[in-house]
Amino acid sequence: MTDLPGLDLHKLAAHLHTPPLTGELIPGGRSNLTYRVTDGANRWVLRRPPLGHVLATAHDMAREHRVISALAGTAVPVPKVEHLCQDPDVIGAPFYLMQEMPGTALRHRDQCPWLTPDKAAALSHRLVDVLADLHAVDPHAVGLGDFGRPDGFLQRQVTRWGKQLDASRSRDLPGIDQLRDRLADTVPTSARATIVHGDYRLDNVLVTAEPTDISAVLDWEMATLGDPLADLGLLRVYWTGVGLDDDPVTGTVLGLPGFATADELTERYATRSGADVSRLGWYTAFAYFKLAVILEGIHFRFTTGKTVGAGFDQIGNLTLPLVRQGLAATGGVR
Incomplete structure (x- = not known):
């Protein structure tokens, strides 16, 4: 039983x-951080916050555990959650366990x-x-009516990510x-x-080959309660990236033939949900800003030796x- 960075397997067992x-x-x-764990008979996936520098509210295991539990039984595919531990003395941080689902996060x-x-x-x-199925779930019906404060959501998001930027600058x-x-x-x-x-993006879902489907988000x-177009704007950013060869934002899967364009995704979402997407430019610009702040936070943790994994350099x-992409996207903002 060899311990992993951020996970003491002896204490966990x-x-x-x-x-x-x-x-x-x-x-x-x-x-x-996400780990695959087994005792030889059972297999789980464990989630815990990153090592060291943690931005306020950004790595709350109890919130993540709560929303996955609430969505069980809806049209949104999620893993079954098995255990939540909020005692940091066990492995050094709060964590939860969920079932291992079939499929691959395609990148x-x-x-x-x-x-x-x-x-x-x-x-x-x-x-x-x-x-669209996620956005159609009634939060009150699944026990998430108090999961966030929708009023003023977008303004708070801009303020919040500005503060996150300052915390990692x-x-x-x-x-x-x-x-x-x-x-x-x-x-x-917000409508x-x-x-x-x-x-929300392709490599945050598990995809099975036969049949081709999504087994889990x-x-x-x-996750919170707020404006659903924030998810759609971010999906567009992950779909189009920053225009580089071998774009690290999109990965290489989306360059394969057959994938819909970002505009086709938007049109399908609008048809499926009935949402007005005429102001999606703002949401896309905000998504570029949010992703820039997230990656700058990861860069900060990497430079201070507080995170693990390949590609952080x-x-x-x-x-x-x-x-720059975000500033360009604001040209279409009204």
Whole structure:
């Protein structure tokens, strides 16, 4: 039983009253840490906050556990949650366990040689349909009526991510304050309030090959009640990236033939949900800002030796391209 960075398997086994455990860090996560754990007979996935520098409210295991539990039985596919531990003395931080689900979080082409153009098109539609299904869930009906404060959501989001930026600011970032100010000056009025995921994208869902489907939506750490178009704007950013070859924002899967365009995703969402998407430019600009702040926070943790995983040395190079894309997107903001 070899311990992992951020996970003492001996203490975990004692806490769970299981035989000795083995595990591995699941690569690809840029914020909360995710591990695959087994006692030989049972298999779980464990989530815990990052090591060291943690932004306020951004890594709340109890909130993530609560929303996944609440969505069980709805049209939104989620794993079954098994255990929540809020005692940091067990492994050094709060954590929760959930069942391991089939499928793969697709990011690179070599993960899905089976993905034909027809399947890519179907997966595009399924991804949008699951998002529309999430936004159709009545929060009060699933016990999440008090999960957030929808009134003033967008203004608070701009303020919140501005504060997160200030908490992780360690270098000059030309244009990022201008982008924040433009967003703050042009906040739209939300048409409705729903459960929002907060980080919805292709590699935050598990995809099965046969049949091609989504078995689970993952990474609910930023879920709340708010404006659903914030999810759609962020999905567009993850879909289009920053225009680089081998774009690290989109990954390489979305370059395969058959995937819908961002505009086609938007049209399908509007049709499926009945939402007015005429002001989506603001939401897209905000998504660029939010992602820039998230990645700058990861860059900060990496430079101070407080996070683990591959590729973190390149994360900081994305902040300014995202800022430039966000400023460009504000050209369509009314």
